[in-house]
Amino acid sequence: MPYAILRTTKIKTSGNIAASLSHNYRDRETHNADETKAHLNSHDHDSKDAAFEAIQNRLPEKVRKDGVHCIEYMITASPDFFEDNNRITHDKYFEAAKEWLIERHGEENVITTSIHRDETSPHLIAYVVPYVFNEKKQKENLNCKHFLGGRKTLSDMQTNFHKHVSHFGLERGVERSVAQHQTVKEFYSKIQNPIKELKEIADSIIIPDTTFLESKEKYAERVAYSVWNQACDEFEDSILKTTNKNYIDLEKENSRLKGELEKSKLSERVVKREFFKFKNNMDIANKINNLPFENIKKINSYIDKKTDEIAEKNLINPILDQENKILFKWDKENNSYYLLINDQQINKKVPVSFIEEIKKCSSFLNQFTTKEIYNNNLKGGVEIP
Numbered sequence: 001m002p003y004a005i006l007r008t009t010k011i012k013t014s015g016n017i018a019a020s021l022s023h024n025y026r027d028r029e030t031h032n033a034d035e036t037k038a039h040l041n042s043h044d045h046d047s048k049d050a051a052f053e054a055i056q057n058r059l060p061e062k063v064r065k066d067g068v069h070c071i072e073y074m075i076t077a078s079p080d081f082f083e084d085n086n087r088i089t090h091d092k093y094f095e096a097a098k099e100w101l102i103e104r105h106g107e108e109n110v111i112t113t114s115i116h117r118d119e120t121s122p123h124l125i126a127y128v129v130p131y132v133f134n135e136k137k138q139k140e141n142l143n144c145k146h147f148l149g150g151r152k153t154l155s156d157m158q159t160n161f162h163k164h165v166s167h168f169g170l171e172r173g174v175e176r177s178v179a180q181h182q183t184v185k186e187f188y189s190k191i192q193n194p195i196k197e198l199k200e201i202a203d204s205i206i207i208p209d210t211t212f213l214e215s216k217e218k219y220a221e222r223v224a225y226s227v228w229n230q231a232c233d234e235f236e237d238s239i240l241k242t243t244n245k246n247y248i249d250l251e252k253e254n255s256r257l258k259g260e261l262e263k264s265k266l267s268e269r270v271v272k273r274e275f276f277k278f279k280n281n282m283d284i285a286n287k288i289n290n291l292p293f294e295n296i297k298k299i300n301s302y303i304d305k306k307t308d309e310i311a312e313k314n315l316i317n318p319i320l321d322q323e324n325k326i327l328f329k330w331d332k333e334n335n336s337y338y339l340l341i342n343d344q345q346i347n348k349k350v351p352v353s354f355i356e357e358i359k360k361c362s363s364f365l366n367q368f369t370t371k372e373i374y375n376n377n378l379k380g381g382v383e384i385p
Contacts, residue, residue, distance in 0.1 A: 002081035004170040006161050010144055011070040015224075017055055017127070020072060021048040024114050024125055033118045040117035051112040051127070058111055058129045060142065068144035070111075071130050073101065075161075076123035077170055085168075091115075093168050094124045100164040101126055104147070326364070339373070341365075346373060 011017050022028055025048040026038055045051040055070060063069055075097045082090060094115055101110045105128050113126040132143040148154065162172035208226050210219050288299060326341055339346040341358055355373055359366045365373065 001171050002084070002169065003078045004162050004165050004168075004172065005074075005076045005078065006158060007074045008148060009072045009074075010068045010148065011072055011127075012066065012068055014056065014069065017070055018048075018052055021051050021127075024048070024116075025051070026118075033116070035118070037118035041115065042117075043114045044112045055111050055127055055129065058109065063142060067142055068130060069142075071128045071144060071147065073126040073128060074123055075126070076121055077168075079121050081168070081170060082121055089168070090122055093165060094122075096165050096168070097124055097161075098126070100161055101128060103164075104160075105130070 011020060023030060025043065026033065026041070027048050043051070045054060059069060075094070077093065081093075098110070098113055101113075109129045109131050111127050111129060113124060115122060115124050130142055130144040130147055131140040132146045133139070134141045134143075147157070158172060162170070166172075206226075208222060214222075288296060291299070326339070344354070346355075352370060355370050359368075359370075359373075
């Protein structure tokens, strides 16, 4: 059962946009990508610089210090979707995903998209400027919170996206589960198996050397850029080289919830059926009570007569066994027979010595084990009416 996967991250500086695009366009070494498949990737813009310029041109002249410049969307599916379908279906899925982004943000704000096919699972990356029209001010404002603000908003986003792509046979994750929404970077890191500790990632990062006559500012900028790029590679390496454990767990959770739902529906049907039985019985009882007294007496007499007839049918002829009197009587409450030997009801309270003594002088009882007698299981000795 494949799942639709949608993750987001907020990009708050032009430097981070450039770094992300550099990774996206493979302008630097990307450890988790297969160089021989790079030609399979596709981009809306011909280069990183062209995509960067398009994003900058859409942004306002001034963005507040903590403002989100851009939302990066990562859209993919669990590995079995790509394994079970061909390239044509993959492309249609990504086309539908892009349509959803345009419906959500407007075509003018979905600046550029890329599809990576050089990694384990194909995925779409989209850069979106989060404009929202402000009715009060009658102008567009950057408002990332409108799209990604709060648990309900994120849950509604996942549900809405799933509805748009469900015709591909993709499932939505468990709705209203305790799972927290993850950013692209968190998702990449958390599904890794085994999960890399931050210390391991830090140890793997190579700090570049200084160059001749390079200023401290330039060197610091180059170090920050290099560290960011390498860390992104390490995090992203997790999504497309790891196991399907998260997806399998998700399938199990969905199956469990569906099972509970079926059980609850069954219980509801049983309760309704019993309720209608009770209601019918009450209707009959009320009708009887509303009859004249003489008629009620006749009905009660008829019921008693029928009860006696049923009891008579449940009588079993006594077994004549030398000096022992063996009887079977009908237990109305348990709807079964019970055994009496010499007027002693046989149950667990009867001592074994009693059974053994009876068996010594009874050829009939001697053919059964003590356990069979205790369980009233005298095969062949009961004459069924």
